Amino acid sequence: MSEVRFGILGCANIARKVARAIALAPNATLYAIASRSIQKAEKFAAENSLPASVRVYGSYDEVVEDSGVDAVYLPLPTSLHVRWAVTAASKKKHVLVEKPAALDVAELDRILEACESNGVQFMDGAMWLHHPRTAHMEHLLSDSNSNGIGTVHFIHSTSTMPTTQEFLENNIRVKPELDALGALGDLAWYCIGASLWAKGYKLPTTVTALPDTTRNAGGVTLSISASLQWDQPNKTVANIHCSFLSHTSMDLAICGSNGSINLKDFIIPYKETSAKFDFTFGAKFVDLHIGWNVRPEEVHVDNKLPQEALMVQEFARLVASIKDCGSQPSRNWPEISRKTQLVVDAVKKSLDLGCKPVVL
Amino acid sequence: MSEVRFGILGCANIARKVARAIALAPNATLYAIASRSIQKAEKFAAENSLPASVRVYGSYDEVVEDSGVDAVYLPLPTSLHVRWAVTAASKKKHVLVEKPAALDVAELDRILEACESNGVQFMDGAMWLHHPRTAHMEHLLSDSNSNGIGTVHFIHSTSTMPTTQEFLENNIRVKPELDALGALGDLAWYCIGASLWAKGYKLPTTVTALPDTTRNAGGVTLSISASLQWDQPNKTVANIHCSFLSHTSMDLAICGSNGSINLKDFIIPYKETSAKFDFTFGAKFVDLHIGWNVRPEEVHVDNKLPQEALMVQEFARLVASIKDCGSQPSRNWPEISRKTQLVVDAVKKSLDLGCKPVVL
Numbered sequence: 134m135s136e137v138r139f140g141i142l143g144c145a146n147i148a149r150k151v152a153r154a155i156a157l158a159p160n161a162t163l164y165a166i167a168s169r170s171i172q173k174a175e176k177f178a179a180e181n182s183l184p185a186s187v188r189v190y191g192s193y194d195e196v197v198e199d200s201g202v203d204a205v206y207l208p209l210p211t212s213l214h215v216r217w218a219v220t221a222a223s224k225k226k227h228v229l230v231e232k233p234a235a236l237d238v239a240e241l242d243r244i245l246e247a248c249e250s251n252g253v254q255f256m257d258g259a260m261w262l263h264h265p266r267t268a269h270m271e272h273l274l275s276d277s278n279s280n281g282i283g284t285v286h287f288i289h290s291t292s293t294m295p296t297t298q299e300f301l302e303n304n305i306r307v308k309p310e311l312d313a314l315g316a317l318g319d320l321a322w323y324c325i326g327a328s329l330w331a332k333g334y335k336l337p338t339t340v341t342a343l344p345d346t347t348r349n350a351g352g353v354t355l356s357i358s359a360s361l362q363w364d365q366p367n368k369t370v371a372n373i374h375c376s377f378l379s380h381t382s383m384d385l386a387i388c389g390s391n392g393s394i395n396l397k398d399f400i401i402p403y404k405e406t407s408a409k410f411d412f413t414f415g416a417k418f419v420d421l422h423i424g425w426n427v428r429p430e431e432v433h434v435d436n437k438l439p440q441e442a443l444m445v446q447e448f449a450r451l452v453a454s455i456k457d458c459g460s461q462p463s464r465n466w467p468e469i470s471r472k473t474q475l476v477v478d479a480v481k482k483s484l485d486l487g488c489k490p491v492v493l
Numbered sequence: 494m495s496e497v498r499f500g501i502l503g504c505a506n507i508a509r510k511v512a513r514a515i516a517l518a519p520n521a522t523l524y525a526i527a528s529r530s531i532q533k534a535e536k537f538a539a540e541n542s543l544p545a546s547v548r549v550y551g552s553y554d555e556v557v558e559d560s561g562v563d564a565v566y567l568p569l570p571t572s573l574h575v576r577w578a579v580t581a582a583s584k585k586k587h588v589l590v591e592k593p594a595a596l597d598v599a600e601l602d603r604i605l606e607a608c609e610s611n612g613v614q615f616m617d618g619a620m621w622l623h624h625p626r627t628a629h630m631e632h633l634l635s636d637s638n639s640n641g642i643g644t645v646h647f648i649h650s651t652s653t654m655p656t657t658q659e660f661l662e663n664n665i666r667v668k669p670e671l672d673a674l675g676a677l678g679d680l681a682w683y684c685i686g687a688s689l690w691a692k693g694y695k696l697p698t699t700v701t702a703l704p705d706t707t708r709n710a711g712g713v714t715l716s717i718s719a720s721l722q723w724d725q726p727n728k729t730v731a732n733i734h735c736s737f738l739s740h741t742s743m744d745l746a747i748c749g750s751n752g753s754i755n756l757k758d759f760i761i762p763y764k765e766t767s768a769k770f771d772f773t774f775g776a777k778f779v780d781l782h783i784g785w786n787v788r789p790e791e792v793h794v795d796n797k798l799p800q801e802a803l804m805v806q807e808f809a810r811l812v813a814s815i816k817d818c819g820s821q822p823s824r825n826w827p828e829i830s831r832k833t834q835l836v837v838d839a840v841k842k843s844l845d846l847g848c849k850p851v852v853l
Contacts, residue, residue, distance in 0.1 A: 345730040362704050
């Protein structure tokens, strides 16, 4: 199969990471980059030592008009996703969009409809889903695995990072006109995604924002907690906490009927080449309850490519399959994004209702 | 100082652990045990190889009437705490009561008033507070420690254990007439206590039960989640999950402005002689966000005595100080119990109100 040629719209910090990931992925190549000014685009190309073959544009339009581009990656502010994703799809470009996918599910549906009607692949930029550690944990979440954690009862996840005063005043991610969701979009996308993933993408019954939310003067969420509840097939609760105001944490804990999984770096692993999680199975107290019969097992998972390159590789594999073999776009990734967005919307609605429960 | 002589009222399983702890504590001695029948008490003495010097009684009254007894330990069903704690206090016996301290704060206040008016020490049986690991973590929670986790923003804790069908049908802890609080008393006592401890025993502003509660036919809580919120001096959320229906977990995670603490065995350490927790400080992502600048530090804490013996030792120290030196009973332990009970009551109230927030 041919290498998939990527165009990047925008020179945000995250674009540096994904440009490198495209270079690392064996089935992808960076073909073009664009910023709103040619100077910024050239600076980005120079600073990241991009090969001379990469086309450097001073407008996003030039990328989506370039017939050499197969797929676009959009590291733009969320408010611009719908415009540029729909434009790119209409030009038959496959769309990899940074998370959060959109400001709300209505916008996301416009994107997904544009992708579907143009026969192009859609995927959001949640990289951790592509790490082999995630697949390894998923195996332990399977109901049919008698050596796994069994029926999931409880999920806990956090996505917090400390920011500077400068960030809190000026960063795109806290500007109401650019990223109105703030921490709910940028950070909760991961925790909501992880909760859905742990529940096999079954939507929760009820979503409730918790009253510790902090917003900035523009109304953008800087810190938020929420609780997701499932009634069927069994009662499950997933509590999430996301904040730009706290120390770095990326905790994920899942407790089921037979075991539990714990890790502290689920979104960005501590290091690139391997990752681990703790797996506890069949734990009981010893006689007199003075200790445990087992310790958590440290499960180590090596990865040849970093998770962002694995994401690009998976996306490019789907694109090449459509391009070269006439396959249909995968519905899996759009569905994951849409369910995540639905829960983001529900948390926002609950927040707007003064933390009342929202039934999905 | 003289050794403090303990009498144990009741031969529950936990009494075996505490009888051993009394034997291990250098300033305590087991003086008497009682069950409701002499046969059960004798069986308990034989099975636990108690010394022949231990007096074995067939009624609780005989223990509280015995002038040789300085202090009683009450491993009785919660519904019996108020009766026997008040009786013991009126006989000038110091009172160590298994958790939950009482069915509600009104009952606990009767116990605390009896203890205060009789000049005897009160303490509840939350053993983990006496582990040196807890003191070590407390040092990292101090606002004045610039190498600590800083201002606490988020607390997550669980107390879950799998039980058998037999337990769910017949155990004291799920019988409405004996332990009407169920998991909310037996398990949430720890998570609520840990949340208060992490917040320096400042009471939360609001307490909300989450809607995933499971009750048995008698209305006793088998599984419960709740969210505690503090508004002052900074917004903090503590989410707890407690269940008799899930795999064993005793997670505690505390995230602050500068660092975080994580452990998975906060209530009963994996082993008796040492314990550890993970401490992460000043974590940032490396360039390109492809990893972290630091890893969690594993902080190991040795303990010469198991935590339950340290609890007995601390209780006996206070008792001896009252007995031998005329000191006043410590107000610290009763206050911790009372605040914990207040929050238990608030969770119960929220639950009874259909998960409405309860303002404290």
